[in-house]
Amino acid sequence: MVHLQPSFLDVAGAEKSFGAATVLGGVDLGVAQGEFVSLLGPSGCGKTTLLRIVAGLLGVDRGTVKLDGKDITALPPHRRDVGVVFQNYALFPHLTVAENVAFGLKAHRRSATEIREAVKRFLELVHLSDFADRSVRALSGGQQQRVAVARALAVRPKLLLLDEPFSALDRKLREAMQIDLRRLLRELGTTSVFVTHDQEEALTMSDRIAVMNRGAIEQLDTPEAIYRRPATAFALEFVGLSSRLAGTSLGTENGLVHVETAFGRLVAPGSFIKGAPVLLAVRPERIKVDAPGDFALTARLRDAVFQGSKVQLHFETRAGDQLMVETADLPQGVPAPGTEMKLGWAVADTLLYPAP
């Protein structure tokens, strides 16, 4: 990534090891002011470690963290102006909802009037005004999460970090709250870094997503770019579904690589020397049934999964390969397993990676 203007949050070369295990291996991350960036990756990829380093709850072995032009690498968490919404919310059980929201303001020694007004405003923003004097223990999970958000935002931090704040909520509630929270943060203009292992959550909420794997950021880009052009085989696999065929490069010609696969010769944009093992992939909705694109292959249907608005077709392949199609357009209805079908797609939609 090339940043034309200096980032609001700028993590440079962050390294962290626990004993012999390297958790972060020199991570760079830039976040613009007002931006919402997700750290997306499987558990153990270092995303929570990176978040804790930015919050100051964990030190770095090497590297710097800058916020708003100021080096905060050595600052303790209470002097960083970085708010955190914890995965389990970490609400103060001995305080009421309003007292929880007021906690940071009191710690900052704001005036009583200011505290009262801020508490009122932020409880309104998260629709919890009627619960101000309740004990936080008497709240549902969704309400507790909103208290945690209001508490973190009430001190108006320069940066808000969210550590899987939806993971304890059921699916329906989660989806509604994702949209609510995104709108609230956009209205307040809060710069946010959001940690999640849920790709749908990341795609829904983010301005940009950092796909993390094994302590490194593999790709930092918009959700659309990550979905359409995954930079690595890991990003391809972690975000969205794909058809994947192992193959061998037959050489590059005019920016197109010819690949020998189990389904014959296919072509993809890229550059690989002859004989290199490669992975060829296509997003399932880019493959057309019986309407060949730049090339076509024939495959035998193994399974058809009806999903309402679309049908997922899985085809028989060699072990390790995966060939699937998502389509909304099947005029003859869902075909029976065993049916031979013609599949085709555009060369431009073909993705090519070194074999993992």
Added chain:
Amino acid sequence: MKPATALSPWRDPVVLLAVPALLYLVLLYALPLLWLLAKSFVGPDGLTLRPYVDFFADPFNWRVVWNTLGIALWVTLVCLVIGYPAAFALARAGAALQIAMLVAIILPLSVGVVVKSFAWQIVLRRDGVISQFLVGIGLWDEPQRLLFTETGLVLGAANIFLPFMILPIYSVVKLIDPRLLEAGATLGAAPLYRFVKIMLPLTLPGVVSGVAFVFSMSVSMYVIPSLLIGDRFQTLSTLTGRSFLFMRNEQLGSTTAVILLALAVGVVVGSSWLARRLGSST
């Protein structure tokens, strides 16, 4: 907040499980104790408060009450100051270290109080470890005897009762989510503020039970003062013991026992009430 219960305690058959314990305590403990204590209110002409009036008319007895309360407060304070951080260390230690520490705390409870008191006699002597150490680091010019002093009594008693302060606080600290302090930090609270506003109120229930345990045990201790300070320093307990054992004055004995009970219950209930009030107002 009180959870709604489907059955009132009187209708819930589970309550019946407490019946054996209740019978045992009432028949073999509460009734004999009441009978003993009642003796202090019965004179030759029926009910009377005469023993109490006589007791408080004697300045020596005031001294005894003061001794009792003073020593118990000091022991409780020393246990709290040492035990509170120890409980944190214990609760946050790794699994293996935690087990080792728990064993080190609980195992000495199986050594009798008499044995421990005699051991403290050796420690507190003029040529004992404490004296030698303080001379060694230059704090004392010459060896001094701590045995048969109030300081020695407080040191010995605090050691013996320390587990009863550490364990209740530990059990509360263990349940506190360490992320609460992190949350406090990210909200801009400095370490001391976090401790006062988060940790202290949340550990208060443990402190209250630890204080109640240690205070009620040290206000009524008998063997430890007998061995570590002797007859020249009387407490309500030792006076009660003397009244029954040596003076054969059952009425004086039950009077001092009632006063001791009232003081212990009063201080324990009063301090926990105060603590809860303070806790809810922070």
